[in-house]
Amino acid sequence: MATALENLLVKGLNKLLRPVNCTVVGSNHSRTCFNGNFERRHxxxxxxxxxxxxxxxxxxxxxxxxxxxxxxxxxxxxxxxxxxxxxxxxxxxxxxxxxxxxxxxxxxxxxxxxxxxxxxPLKMCRHLHDKHILVSGQGPVRDIAKGLGFHKITTVDELRDLYPHLDCVDHSRRRMLQKHIKEKQIDHPQIDAVVLFGEPVKWERSLQLVIDTVLTNGDLNSKPYQVPKRHLPVIACNVDLLWMAEAHLPRIGHGSFLLCLEALYQKITGHKLQYTVLTGxxxxxxxxxxxxxxxxxxxxxxxxxxxxxxxxxxxxxxxxxxxxxxxxxxxxxxxxxxxxxxxxxxxxxxxxxxxxxxxxxxxxxxxxxxxxxxxxxxxxxxxxxxxxxxxxxxxxxxxxxxxxxxxxxxxxxxxxxxxxxxxxxxxxxxxx
Structure with a gap:
């Protein structure tokens, strides 16, 4: 990419190279140059x-x-x-x-x-790309993360399948889990960072598992005895509280989800959730x-x-x-x-x-x-x-x-x- 000095040199060179019989018409924003056989487009x-x-x-x-x-x-x-x-x-x-x-x-x-x-913009955050990330959102979140340069990816739904007993808002599902699931140590790499792409479909699931991940600093097999002084990186994309769809009234967006996450984390821990990066x-x-x-x-x-x-x-x-x-x-x-x-x-x-x-x-x-x-x-x-x-x-x-x-x-x-x-x-x- 040209430096500011190079841009100045190019401008000076253009002036020197302009034909003597060239006439400039129009504003500085849109110029046409005629010298008999040359026309520069607007x-x-x-x-x-x-x-x-x-x-x-x-x-x-x-x-x-x-x-x-x-x-x-x-x-x-x-x-x-x-x-x-x-x-x-x-x-x-x-x-x-x-x-x-x-x-x-x-x-x-x-x-x-x-x-x-x-x-x-997360494509430019290369120092984060080798971290094992938990991604929240909807749509092809794994493909999105890969396209941005991340290599080690776990989705919220994949984490829920590994730790089914952590997602228990649905009472009917909770009764099913009591019959079929026994607590056991899960062999899963520690999560290094959380990336929140957009509002998920199951808000309660993402809220619960993201908070669990932050509280345990990415090791969901552990039980923290105190709130970590510095939690793992949390990266959020899109802070829109509201957005406009076909409905005549604004719809709540990912910013509303983040508001819930921040309020819950602070109420549970007494500390503010800290973001490493906010994009969008x-x-x-x-x-x-x-x-x-x-x-x-x-x-x-x-x-x-x-x-x-x-x-x-x-x-x-x-x-x-x-x-x-x-x-x-x-x-x-x-x-x-x-x-x-x-x-x-x-x-x-x-x-x-x-x-x-x-x-x-x-x-x-x-x-x-x-x-x-x-x-x-x-x-x-x-x-x-x-x-x-x-x-x-x-x-x-x-x-x-x-x-x-x-x-x-x-x-x-x-x-x-x-x-x-x-x-x-x-x-x-x-x-x-």
Missing amino acids: EPSFGLLFDIDGVLCRGQQVLPEATSAFKKLRDRHGKLRVPVVFVTNAGNCLRQTKAEQLSDMLQFKISSDQVVMSHS KPSEITYHYAETVLIQQVRKMGLKTPIRTLYAIGDNPATDIYGANLYNEYIGSKLLQQMSQAKSVAIGGSTSDILDSSEVESMEHNCAEIMESVLVCTGIYSKKTSLEVLEKDPVDHGHRDFHFVPKLATPSIEVHCVKEAIEEIFKRENFK
Whole structure:
């Protein structure tokens, strides 16, 4: 990846190489150069980060405005004119599966390289990949973990099969276990970390077995006599308290499951559950990763104009808008303090504590100067819940580990739908 110095050298070289009789027309964001026999195509200096649920669809129902919006984004050959990345807090499927769903929804080819799931940044946490992990969630959680680089994996359902007597909320099942199961020592490798991908189907089972795993520091054959001072690493993806599906009311999400887990652990032990890493919006590490993915799309598209502005379009003030504004503050501090000094992330300590040094180095060369947050009214947020109400009596729907700053939940741009969002962005960028 080019360094900041190399970028400056390239800019200087381009100026020197520009033909003498070349005339530049248009804005800085979209330029065409004519010298008699050469025409440079219009290029954007901005990129788009799309949330999915509540912006492009509601559950399985595609919003008509989404189809119209993406017609504006494609050229006459059906190819995207602007670099686009889809950033979702969903974590119950593989990137490839989500890309296929988006392709069907938007009626043109979306690649897995354009999709950032809530768990995608864990691919960069290579120092965790050799740990034996317990994974919670639904869908192909084992395949998801493998795709991220983890090698030693046990699912909650597999752990329950090994220790059936630990899952006894169901009274009818408990009577069956009394007849057939005798306590015995289980030969199972100790668990080194817990990874929570998304809300499980059987909440009580995951809550019980995750707490058992944390209390025993991964050795479920043991009986702890005191709460461990430092428990094993706990990694959570997606802190959305609520999300929007086909129903007219918001549905509880993985953030609600985490709230239950944290409350139970603290009530049982008297201590707070500590997270090693939180990924998904609004964490800065997720926006770091999304920006890196978008820059890769810029290169694949063959664009030469640097991307200076990122627009993050979402429906949830507590995650989409808060996260975009939080990352915008980070970008500002990065520019002021120089890239090499701005390595902190909101959750889990410094970037160097979470990522390999090579990943930190890679992300520091991302080039955006500003991130604008765009709020649509087709999901969690609606016109009935006006920004004036949110500002007057703000309710903190964010995760407990994100310090709540009400102004960060206020968008740069508010529009009705994603189609209007694209129109407003094009207008601002003088892009046609």
